[in-house]
Amino acid sequence: MAKQKKITIKEDAILEAKRKAELMSKMTDTTHKVGEVKHDLLLSIKDLKLHFETVRGAVQAVDGVNFDLVTNKAVVVVGESGCGKSSLAKAILRLLPRNVSHYSGEVWLRDVDTMQLSDEDYREDIRWVKISMVPQAAMNSLNPVLRVGDQVAEPMLVHYGMPKEEAMEQAAVMFRNVGVPVDFLTRYPFELSGGMRQRVAIAMALVTGPDLVILDEPTSALDVLTQANIFNLLKRIKANLETSFILITHDISTSSELADIVAVMYAGKIIEVSESHRFFSKPRHPYARALMASVPRLREREEPRFIEGKPPSLINPPTGCRFKDRCPKRFEKCEEEPPVTVFGDDWVACWLYEGQGE
Amino acid sequence: MTEQYEEKDLKISEGELDEGFVLDIRGLKVYFELRKRGFQHAGFVRAVDGVDLKLHRGETIAIVGESGCGKTSLMKTILRLNTPTGGEIEFDGEIINDLKADALKNVRRKIGYVQQDPYGALAPFMNVRTILEEPLIVNGIKDKQERFERIVKVLEEVRMTPVEDFLEKFPHQLSGGQQQRIVIARAMILDPILLVADEPVSMLDASVRVEILKLLRALQEEHHLAVIYITHDLATVRYFSEYIYVMYAGQVIEKAQESDLINKTAHPYTHALLAATSDPDPKNVDEFQDVPPGEPPSLVTPPLGCRFHPRCPHMIPDLCEVKRPPEFDLGDKHQVACWLFRDMPVYREFTIED
Numbered sequence: 001m002a003k004q005k006k007i008t009i010k011e012d013a014i015l016e017a018k019r020k021a022e023l024m025s026k027m028t029d030t031t032h033k034v035g036e037v038k039h040d041l042l043l044s045i046k047d048l049k050l051h052f053e054t055v056r057g058a059v060q061a062v063d064g065v066n067f068d069l070v071t072n073k074a075v076v077v078v079g080e081s082g083c084g085k086s087s088l089a090k091a092i093l094r095l096l097p098r099n100v101s102h103y104s105g106e107v108w109l110r111d112v113d114t115m116q117l118s119d120e121d122y123r124e125d126i127r128w129v130k131i132s133m134v135p136q137a138a139m140n141s142l143n144p145v146l147r148v149g150d151q152v153a154e155p156m157l158v159h160y161g162m163p164k165e166e167a168m169e170q171a172a173v174m175f176r177n178v179g180v181p182v183d184f185l186t187r188y189p190f191e192l193s194g195g196m197r198q199r200v201a202i203a204m205a206l207v208t209g210p211d212l213v214i215l216d217e218p219t220s221a222l223d224v225l226t227q228a229n230i231f232n233l234l235k236r237i238k239a240n241l242e243t244s245f246i247l248i249t250h251d252i253s254t255s256s257e258l259a260d261i262v263a264v265m266y267a268g269k270i271i272e273v274s275e276s277h278r279f280f281s282k283p284r285h286p287y288a289r290a291l292m293a294s295v296p297r298l299r300e301r302e303e304p305r306f307i308e309g310k311p312p313s314l315i316n317p318p319t320g321c322r323f324k325d326r327c328p329k330r331f332e333k334c335e336e337e338p339p340v341t342v343f344g345d346d347w348v349a350c351w352l353y354e355g356q357g358e
Numbered sequence: 359m360t361e362q363y364e365e366k367d368l369k370i371s372e373g374e375l376d377e378g379f380v381l382d383i384r385g386l387k388v389y390f391e392l393r394k395r396g397f398q399h400a401g402f403v404r405a406v407d408g409v410d411l412k413l414h415r416g417e418t419i420a421i422v423g424e425s426g427c428g429k430t431s432l433m434k435t436i437l438r439l440n441t442p443t444g445g446e447i448e449f450d451g452e453i454i455n456d457l458k459a460d461a462l463k464n465v466r467r468k469i470g471y472v473q474q475d476p477y478g479a480l481a482p483f484m485n486v487r488t489i490l491e492e493p494l495i496v497n498g499i500k501d502k503q504e505r506f507e508r509i510v511k512v513l514e515e516v517r518m519t520p521v522e523d524f525l526e527k528f529p530h531q532l533s534g535g536q537q538q539r540i541v542i543a544r545a546m547i548l549d550p551i552l553l554v555a556d557e558p559v560s561m562l563d564a565s566v567r568v569e570i571l572k573l574l575r576a577l578q579e580e581h582h583l584a585v586i587y588i589t590h591d592l593a594t595v596r597y598f599s600e601y602i603y604v605m606y607a608g609q610v611i612e613k614a615q616e617s618d619l620i621n622k623t624a625h626p627y628t629h630a631l632l633a634a635t636s637d638p639d640p641k642n643v644d645e646f647q648d649v650p651p652g653e654p655p656s657l658v659t660p661p662l663g664c665r666f667h668p669r670c671p672h673m674i675p676d677l678c679e680v681k682r683p684p685e686f687d688l689g690d691k692h693q694v695a696c697w698l699f700r701d702m703p704v705y706r707e708f709t710i711e712d
Contacts, residue, residue, distance in 0.1 A: 223424040228634035228647035277640040296593040306569040
């Protein structure tokens with residue numbers, strides 16, 4: 001028989017989780033935090049790399065990603081499919097598949113470099129305690145043979161050693177907070193609609209009171225009205241708690257509902273980080289501009305344009321700027337690795353902005 | 359005199375040709391029977407409940423609605439993958455409600471179908487050439503050379519050039535956009551007169567979506583096709599179709615030309631749909647989106663009267679909850695099934711059976 005690991009009861013963490021749940025249940029209907037807002041540095045990623053081994057060579061899905069995130073902000077990572085967005089989420093949460101060939105860099109969570117922790121310590125102290133995740137297609141990520149209440153309570157049992165009854169109570173509180181009727185606790189996932197399943201997945205991510213929640217395409221399979229509902233909920237949570245979000249999506253229109261900061265990812269690298277007001281009106285990188293121009297808009301007459309060509313293979317990505325083959329503004333310098341130009345809190349990696357930084 | 363008459367006759371018949379509908383659906387109902395418990399009858403899922411739809415050659419219409427509103431059931435019934443429970447479907451001058459397999463094959467040859475998920479719609483073990491050859495073989499084109507020529511022609515039409523590069527490729531070697539092009543090529547290879555596209559771009563990246571929609575548009579114009587575009591994304595509908603049907607809980611609740619639907623929105627549900635569709639705007643962060651409470655109703659026991667009334671902010675007591683609203687005519691091909699417009703002339707009355 002496998003050795004049963006004894007779970008220690010973490011009183012402090014339980015109190016903290018309960019405090020946050022309490023805060024959530026008193027959520028006010030506002031999109032802005034009342035009173036003083038603190039923006040401490042929460043997450044700092046430095047040169048994060050994640051490569052996968054395949055028969056044809058190493059896929060450089062995440063290849064030297066840098067960015068910082070402060071508390072109570074939402075950063076949106078946008079990019080085309082296959083640019084490494086989901087791999088970035090996996091790399092941050094260390095949910096690695098078996099065929100990893102290279103995994104390096106630094107992921108600082110407050111003052112801890114989580115990359116230095118052992119797998120066991122990471123599981124115990126970081127994953128779902130400090131950082132949790134709402135996976136892609138969350139509606140299908142629930143366990144079909146367990147009642148949803150048990151699934152939401154499970155993180156409290158496993159991570160904090162909370163007694164079962166108390167954990168179920170906490171789950172009930174979370175259900176109320178995310179807008180799922182409490183009598184759904186004993187239902188199975190198939191008895192819930194897509195929107196409700198999504199809310200359950202969000203409850204499961206928030207139940208332990210994490211500092212950071214990674215949302216991987218949280219609404220891509222949902223209808224517009226349900227999607228609007230979920231984003232209203234996320235806005236409310238952000239305004240009432242200190243939680244930060246990383247939202248990974250290819251849907252730029254809906255990402256504007258939550259974004260404070262936008263990070264554009266292309267072929268395994270982040271090429272621009274901009275504050276959302278700046279990004280949605282005037283992005284800097286030529287790729288970001290093309291991406292914005294490709295968004296169909298309901299309230300404007302302008303025809304959307306598409307981006308010619310397709311993203312490069314991540315097995316042998318081109319040297320220099322990775323967007324150069326599709327870039328309308330390409331010039332000689334693009335053959336070399338583009339420099340990072342900093343504009344206040346924003347930055348862009350493109351030769352066009354060389355020497356223009358603030 | 360006689361000559362003049364003849365000329366006139368000719369004109370009328372030409373006019374009729376133009377006026378003729380490719381597809382004319384009247385009062386269509388599609389019910390699915392629920393599993394019986396013993397001898398008890400468990401009821402029906404009323405997936406499509408009294409829908410009228412008319413489509414000319416060369417016209418593009420869009421059907422918009424949430425999942426579960428019956429838009430896919432409607433489409434499958436047009437392809438006769440479902441059997442209609444009531445009403446009539448007239449396709450190309452022929453009522454296709456009760457056709458048998460042989461006659462159906464003739465009908466289906468004239469309808470192209472573009473699936474939602476291109477990867478799921480293409481057999482993984484067939485290469486592009488065999489995928490495109492199959493419908494030709496099934497429809498009795500025996501000459502190998504002719505089949506090859508048609509494959510090349512259709513691949514050129516969907517801009518998969520140079521053709522030789524793609525013929526021997528398997529679906530997994532193609533990008534999402536290319537896969538969808540193959541699906542479109544397969545739908546086009548038998549020269550259909552009607553193309554049904556069920557969420558053709560929802561699985562694709564934003565940058566590719568526009569490309570595929572423009573391709574569909576170009577094909578429609580080149581071949582003078584009738585196109586039904588089924589989607590839940592109002593933002594893409596705008597660029598693609600002139601006339602929009604909005605469905606809710608198995609019924610069409612509003613139909614209008616594209617600009618009217620967006621600028622002169624009538625039905626509260628259409629308002630809600632439009633309000634929930636975001637444009638990339640940094641101001642979105644500061645506001646909550648306006649969403650009607652609740653979820654779409656069960657189609658087994660739909661609400662009486664207007665099916666949107668339990669969620670509607672403008673519900674009129676003793677009217678909306680009792681009687682199904684008729685379609686009121688707002689002029690300019692804009693009709694809405696909502697009691698708020700009861701001062702307008704009635705366009706279509708619904709009987710109890712509807």
